[in-house]
Each structure stands twice: as C-alpha cells, then as structure tokens.
Amino acid sequence: MSRTDLTRGPSHGPAPSSRRTERPSPSGKLPLPALLALATAVFITSLTETLPAGLLPAMGGDLGVSESATGQTVTVYALGTVLTAIPLSAATAGWRRRRLLLTAMGGFALANTVTALSTSYPLTMGARFAAGVAAGLAWALLAGYARRMAPAHLQGKAIAVAMAGIPVALSLGVPAGTFIGKAVDWRTAFLVMTGLTLALLVWILAAVPDYPGHRPEKGSAPSMLGALKVPGVTPVFVLAHTLLYTYIAAFLDRLGMGGRADVVLLVFGGASLLSIWAVGALINRRLRALMITGTLLVAVAGGLLALFARSPALVYGAVVLWGLGWGGAPTLLQTAAGDAGGEQADAAQAMLVTLWNVAMAGGGVVGGLLLDAFGTGALPWSVLALLVPVTAVVVAARVHGFPARRDAS
Numbered sequence: 397m398s399r400t401d402l403t404r405g406p407s408h409g410p411a412p413s414s415r416r417t418e419r420p421s422p423s424g425k426l427p428l429p430a431l432l433a434l435a436t437a438v439f440i441t442s443l444t445e446t447l448p449a450g451l452l453p454a455m456g457g458d459l460g461v462s463e464s465a466t467g468q469t470v471t472v473y474a475l476g477t478v479l480t481a482i483p484l485s486a487a488t489a490g491w492r493r494r495r496l497l498l499t500a501m502g503g504f505a506l507a508n509t510v511t512a513l514s515t516s517y518p519l520t521m522g523a524r525f526a527a528g529v530a531a532g533l534a535w536a537l538l539a540g541y542a543r544r545m546a547p548a549h550l551q552g553k554a555i556a557v558a559m560a561g562i563p564v565a566l567s568l569g570v571p572a573g574t575f576i577g578k579a580v581d582w583r584t585a586f587l588v589m590t591g592l593t594l595a596l597l598v599w600i601l602a603a604v605p606d607y608p609g610h611r612p613e614k615g616s617a618p619s620m621l622g623a624l625k626v627p628g629v630t631p632v633f634v635l636a637h638t639l640l641y642t643y644i645a646a647f648l649d650r651l652g653m654g655g656r657a658d659v660v661l662l663v664f665g666g667a668s669l670l671s672i673w674a675v676g677a678l679i680n681r682r683l684r685a686l687m688i689t690g691t692l693l694v695a696v697a698g699g700l701l702a703l704f705a706r707s708p709a710l711v712y713g714a715v716v717l718w719g720l721g722w723g724g725a726p727t728l729l730q731t732a733a734g735d736a737g738g739e740q741a742d743a744a745q746a747m748l749v750t751l752w753n754v755a756m757a758g759g760g761v762v763g764g765l766l767l768d769a770f771g772t773g774a775l776p777w778s779v780l781a782l783l784v785p786v787t788a789v790v791v792a793a794r795v796h797g798f799p800a801r802r803d804a805s
Contacts, residue, residue, distance in 0.1 A: 427545050429603040431557040434542055436596050437497065438561030440504055441531045443569035444589060445473050445756070450574030450657055451582040452645050458582065459517045463646055464764035469524045470642050471760030476528020477535070477753035484529070485536040485746035493541055494606040496533060498597060503530030505593040512586035528753070536746040539730040544607055549680075552731055556676030559727040563668030563719070571658040571665070574645075578658075631755030632789075633691060636698070636782035637722055638759025639766065640775045647772040651705055660715055667719025675724030679731060684790075687728050691787050693721030698779030705776070 448455060448469045456466035488496050507527035514520045539555050546554035573585040640647065645657045653660065675686055700714035729748060766774045 426550055426554055426557065427605070428557070430545055430605060431542060431554055433596065433599045433604050434538055434558040435561040435564070436592075436599065437501060437534060438538060438558055439565045439569060440501065440561075440589065440593055440596065441534050442562045442565035443573065444504055444508060444527050445470060445531065446565065446570055446641065447573045447585060447589070449642050450570050450645055450661060451577045451585065452643075453649075454577050454582045459515075459520060461517050463643075464767050465517070467642050467760050467764050467767075469520065470638075471757045471764075472521050473524045473528040473531070474753040474756035474760065476525040477532040478528075478750055478757060480529045481532030481536055481749045481753070482746045484533055485749075488533065488609070490609040492606055492608055493537060493544075494600065494604055496537055496609070497541070497604070498600060500530045500533040500537070501593055501597055501600070503527070503533070505590050505597075508586045508589040508593065512583040512590070532749060532753070535749040535752075541607070545605065552679040552727075553676050555731055556672060556679060556724075556727050559730070560669070560672050560676075562726050563665055563672050563723045565665075568662075568665060571662040574658040574661065631751045631758070632782050633694075633725065633786045634752050634755035635759050635762070636779045636786065637694065637725075638756050639763035640698070640701075640779050642760050643763050643767055643772060643775060646767060647701075647705075647775055648711075650772045651708075651711065653708060653711065656708075660712070663712055664715045664719040667716045668723030671720045671723025672727060675727050679724075679727065683728060683731060686724060687732075687790050688787070690721040690725055690728065691783060691790055693717045695721075695780055695783035695787065697721065698776045698783065701776035702773075702780060705773075 448466060452463045452466045455469070456463050459466065491499075504527060507523045507530060510523035511520055511527070514523060538558055542554040542558040543551045573588075576582075576585040576588065644660070645654065648654050648657050648660060671690070678686060694717070697714040697718035700710055700717070704710040704714075729752075762778070763775060766778060
C-alpha cells in the first residue's frame with residue numbers, strides 16, 4: 397500500500413453509506429478529536445504494559461512472589477503480543493478498522509479487570525498475557541489508522557499525535573498509578589484503567605472515522621519478510637530501555653530514592669513529552685538525525701546512572717536525558733517501518749510490533765536475571781553496553797530504515 401493509498405484508504409471494500417468519511421480531513425488539517433482518541437488508546441496500551449513497574453513491591457507482596465517474578469508480568473504481556481501480533485493481524489486484515497479497534501480495547505477492559513480482582517499469580521499472568529494479545533491487535537492497527545486520517549504532508553504529525561499516548565502514560569499514568577497504589581492499593585490502579593477504557597469505547601464510536609480492511613494480495617509475504625531487513629528497526633534499543641525501566645522502582649530503592657519513584661517517573665515522562673513534540677515537528681525532514689540523537693541521549697543517560705547514581709541531582713539529570721532520547725522512539729521507528737514497508741506498510745507494522753515486544757519480553761527476563769545475580773547496579777551498565785551497537789547500526793542505516801536522503805530533503 398503506497399503513502400497515497402494509506403491516505404485515502406483502499407479502493408476496494410464496501411463504501412459505507414451512513415458512516416463517517418473515509419477520506420482525510422478535507423480542510424487539510426489534522427482531525428484532532430479522532431487522533432486524540434487513538435492517542436488515548438495508545439496511552440491505555442502503554443500504561444497497561446508498564447504499570448507494574450511502579451507497583452512491583454505491592455503486587456509481589458500481595459501475590460506472594462518476588463519482585464523479579466512480578467516483573468515477569470511485563471514479560472508475559474510482551475509475549476502475548478509477540479506470539480499473536482502477526483497471525484492475528486493477518487486473520488483480521490479484512491475487518492473494518494473501527495470494529496477491530498473496539499475489539500482490541502474491549503480486550504484491555506476485560507484483562508485489566510481480571511488483573512485487579514485476581515489473588516492468584518498464575519491467573520494474573522494469564523490476564524496479562526491476554527492484555528498482550530489485545531495490544532498486538534491494537535499496535536498493528538494504530539499507526540496506519542492515524543496515517544489514513546491525515547493528508548500526505550501531515551502523516552508524520554498524525555502519527556506523532558497518536559503516539560503521544562506513550563509519553564503521557566509514562567509522565568502521568570505510571571506516576572499516578574504508583575500514587576494510587578500507595579494511597580489505596582495496586583488493584584485500584586488497574587480498575588481505574590478499566591473505567592478509562594470503557595469511556596474510550598464510547599469516544600471511538602462518537603469521533604473516530606471507520607475504514608475498510610485490506611486483504612493482502614498473493615505474493616505479499618516476501619514484502620512482509622523484507623521488513624526484517626530494515627536495520628534501523630532494532631529490538632536492542634527497546635531491550636536496553638525495558639530492562640532498566642521495568643525495574644526502576646527497585647533501582648531507586650537501592651539508592652534510597654524509593655519514595656521518589658513517582659517523581660522520577662514524572663520527570664522521565666515530562667522529558668518524553670518534550671521529545672515527542674520535537675519529533676512531531678521535525679520527523680518529515682530529520683528522521684535519521686532524530687534517531688541517532690535519541691540513541692546517544694539514552695546511552696549517555698545509562699552512563700550517568702552507572703557512574704553517578706549516588707547523586708540525586710545527577711539521577712534526575714540522567715532521567716531527563718533518558719526521556720528526551722526515548723520519547724520519540726516509537727514514532728520514529730513506526731514511521732521508518734511504514735516507509736520501508738511500502739505497499740505492505742501494515743505488514744511491516746505488525747513485524748515491528750513483534751520485534752518490539754520480543755525486546756520487551758527480553759528486557760523483563762534479562763533485567764530480572766541481572767537483578768537476581770548482580771543487583772540493580774548492573775542495569776544501567778547493561779543499557780550502556782547494548783546501545784553501543786545500536787548506535788553503530790543506526791548510523792550505518794543510510795539506505796533502509798533511516799536514509800540520509802530523507803534528512804537532506
């Protein structure tokens with residue numbers, strides 16, 4: 397599917413007579429109410445995935461397991477996405493987009509409710525796996541959905557608006573969930589997520605335009621597999637971020653800053669918001685430069701946390717750099733994958749979601765092993781070590797993924 401096709405929607409498929417228009421905004425402006433609904437969906441998926449990071453001690457104590465075992469609630473969520481994103485994306489390719497989005501978000505409401513009410517670690521893990529399945533459906537859909545709503549020259553900004561749900565989840569959602577967990581209990585935080593999801597379902601019905609699905613033609617599999625050749629779309633960057641972020645509460649607790657976890661997460665998320673604003677403004681002209689800069693910022697942050705973690709001021713400074721480097725990464729990677737995927741952009745997005753969540757799962761597992769074997773001090777060193785090859789890969793990706801010619805345009 398070309399960029400033009402993504403803008404106007406597939407030419408085949410039924411044209412609904414009583415539904416919202418399937419064309420981009422005729423005024424040439426971004427359809428903000430619809431895009432903000434998608435951003436809220438992104439917020440819910442991101443917060444559902446990362447919420448345990450601020451609640452590990454309380455969740456582990458209530459479920460009768462260690463912090464590293466509780467950290468696997470992030471891992472199993474990612475596994476649910478890894479194992480189902482590509483097959484479910486293919487199986488639902490012909491579904492109308494709004495129906496698919498409603499189904500995915502309904503899955504989140506159910507999974508978060510079960511998580512909140514569960515007193516069993518295996519049941520909690522099952523609910524988290526189900527939430528990951530719903531995430532696979534949503535993430536393979538959302539970036540392409542946002543692009544189809546916008547004129548061609550605003551598609552990068554449309555994705556940036558939709559992806560703003562990620563830093564908002566990090567800046568407001570996780571700290572708020574951590575606060576609720578302390579003030580009431582961790583179960584209430586997940587029930588709040590259910591209530592927000594139910595409200596979003598109404599918002600989607602009211603404001604988000606519908607689009608037909610797209611059944612890939614025969615011979616499209618090689619194009620989908622070609623997404624694996626995009627060297628800039630690397631799961632190692634996500635792995636580096638996740639193995640530290642998942643255990644950030646434990647890391648801060650070792651430094652005597654455990655009581656400030658919500659503030660640290662708020663600072664991180666605020667920097668992430670600033671990052672995604674900058675990415676939205678520059679992505680159409682500086683995709684490659686932004687990705688290189690983001691990778692270097694996260695690497696520097698890892699180095700500061702490894703060497704100067706005993707200084708609260710430097711911890712906060714490192715967290716700011718971390719947020720600035722990480723906040724725009726989802727938008728950058730999804731835009732690069734969509735561009736590289738060409739006519740199979742949706743397939744490329746499903747592949748990116750799978751690779752992303754392989755890294756998320758790996759981050760939970762590797763971080764847990766490092767935590768048990770070496771303590772939290774090993775986590776920032778691991779981030780730094782992982783990002784050295786990532787930087788080299790992104791710098792070398794001058795043809796596929798992050799072409800130099802795009803930054804020159």
